[in-house]
Amino acid sequence: MANYELQDLIDWDARIRDKVEEFGLDCYPQEFEICDHSGMLGYMAYSGMPSHYPHWSYGKSYEKLKTLYDHGVSGLPYEMVINANPAIAYLMRDNTLLLQILTMAHVYGHNDFFKNNFTYRTTRADLTVETFKAHALRVRRYTEDPSIGVDLVERVLDAAHALSWQCRRNLAIRKLSRDEQVARAIEAAQPRSDPFKKIHRPQEFREPEVHRVPLEPDEDLLLFIRDYNPFLAEWEKDLLTIVDEEAKYFIPMMETKIMNEGWASYWHKKIVESLNLEQGLHLEFIVRHNQVIRPIPGQINPYHLGFRIWEDLYRRYTDPTPEEIKRDGAPNKSGREKLFEAREVERDTSFIRRYLTEDLMREMDLFDYQARGGDLVVNKVSDPDGWRDVKETLIRNIGTNAIPVIKVEDADFGHNHTLYLKHYHDGRDLHLEYAEKTLAYLQRLWGRECVLETILQGKRSQLCYNERGFSIRALK
Amino acid sequence: MVDSIFREYRPSDAERSDRSAGDRLRHRQKVREAIRENIADIIAEESIIGKDRDRVIKVPLRGVKEYRFVFGDNSGGASQGDGNTKPGQVVGKTGREGKGQGEDMAGDRPGVDYYETDVTLEELVEIMFEDLELPNLERRALREIETERASKRKGYRHVGIRVRLDKRRTARQRVMRKLASIRSAENRAGAGAADGEEEEERRFPFHQDDLRYKHIEVDVREESNAVVICIMDTSGSMDTMKKYLARSFFFLLYQFISTRYRNVEIVFIAHHTEAREVTEEEFFHKGESGGTFISSGYQKALEIIAERYHPSLWNVYAFHCSDGDNFDSDNPAALRAAEDLAEVCNLFGYGEIKPLGSRYYESSMLNIFRRLEAPNFHTVLIERKEDIWPSFKAFLAKDRVKESA
Known part of the structure; x- marks a missing residue:
């Protein structure tokens, strides 16, 4: 370490934790691990997990990160923290003392967010490390099993990775079991009570299709295949489960990237400012802090966007302008209360929709911009006419909203076990080459023909993938 | 107050925990596979021909992309401006990474994932020849001259000749066996008396199993020599395109031979109506004019072989590129010279380069050479650059084993 000892970090950490308590943040116990740059690259490649199953894509991602780092294209993050209980964070040993202080404060912000935001309730933070370790053990076992081997495991994992984000996004909404879905279908098929039954034509009775698979469109592609492809071996099903569990662990992070980074930046600023740093450290803090939360023209910096919204929200509840009082009414709770409420009950989509104001x-x-010819052309700007559209576009492009919604509609399409999926088109077409290759993976897992209904340049189309390969059919 | 723990940095941990090594290796294998699948395209690329072996070249890759369902180009997006963005302003180009969310876990855009990878030419050549899949070639004994004989110790064996007996190890084995036998005797006897033991302890002879011999292996280094004779028609009818195709072929041949022999030399012979030995530079860049006597090139090659590369010491590979536009009167002489050349070469090839379309109105040597029946003579027709790799493979398949001198 540069000009400080581990003991310095421990001392600063104690002071930071005092502040954490003073500000009312509610954290898991925290573990800090000091690592060097190659250790950090390793953790980054495996999403920070101390233990993770092997797959070549992580080797690829390591090589890519390393190349970028070696060529100075991108630096390394100052810190990396994973949602677990205790929360685990990695600190780079080559960082300056100030960076470590800033980072530790930042880490407690994330830690508090992981523990309290509702989207993370499904992630079982107590078991995170163990779960990933168990996954790793299982995958390794299949790889070493002479009757399976690495090639077959990769065949399944490659395909499963391609589909891993095609799962439910809002995990706080419980998925109904098949029985519950049947009950709901029967319920819905009951004739409605009608006080004017006598004068109305008798309601036509529609028999509910309770044998249909799936009963309701299913977004969990991997789990659906696991449950309804009878030809999969147990180990293959297990691999699908593993990949799905991992994806669902990371979904909340995608869903709250802006809030989470903003929240951590907001609190590291508050904490570090309250530490009364000596002048040299304080100046460095100002520089580093601004590097982190600076706006990047032509992009959305989640640190910047999140930080600004949190600050603005606090201000509006402590020191609103007269116009704001006129528009929104006087604040009914303190700024602090409002912040802690929002960090618990919002996710990026709702957070931005509610709290990103026109002024901000x-x-x-x-x-927002659209592609026109080969150019990206500004469409609307945040003026009184356009801000709502810009906000809509922004929301559509964050977190899981940037992933196409695709659901299984029918597992026995045309009565030949063709898997029929539908892309819920929202104005954005699929990237055709990627769709083709991903469908190939889907077909590999499903074992029979797969058909994806989508809209291509305004035309309803079916993308089909079967043993003869890929084809596109236009629908009327 | 919330608890915290610090785990200190330990260099030994950091050195040991190269956790991604296995996955990196696997990725590297995938990359190689992808290269192998595209090898014909890569070789056809002009850029690799005539480059240094250590040179790093970029190879576009498609095999190791990770596909997902993503939105295409018409999806648009939102981003932050510098303060006075106006509608209609152009802010970028489509199909470029970096717009949108940047570091997103999902990788929500098709990225620059057809990424290029760096391989050294050496590596590429290696992959190329893996692709050849000519197992009979691999196993073939090359004509070699043993240059070095050295004995190298290599472990210990139970059997061997008396002079190599390792007394120390043998004695140690005996002690081990003795201890083991005492212990097992004790176990067997349990708490019982150990009466006869003392007597037995006096004698504990060596047993056949105790003997340990040093194992020695003879390390033979073989020196193998090869010469690649590139013969090219530089008459007026050989244009740049033809020369480029010829050059590609020679390049492959040279690279291939270099991987198989320790000492490889290369000879360039340019001919029109008469032949000369030239430098590489002259060979490829100097155009000449005039007619063509193919036999002159072969004669020159034969001369050089007789002078400097005697077939008992050298593996000779000769290849001739021409557009086949020979003077009719020279054909019988050319055929005879080719026969002689096939006699002294491991492999002798004739490549007729006829860029597409030209083969109908130009005369061809292919018909003439059809009469030559040497098993190690091979003709190929190259019409475009995509033909180079397949014809090269076909050519090598003919390589014959010559009995060692």
């Missing part, structure tokens, strides 16, 4: 958007000069 204008101040940040947010705009």
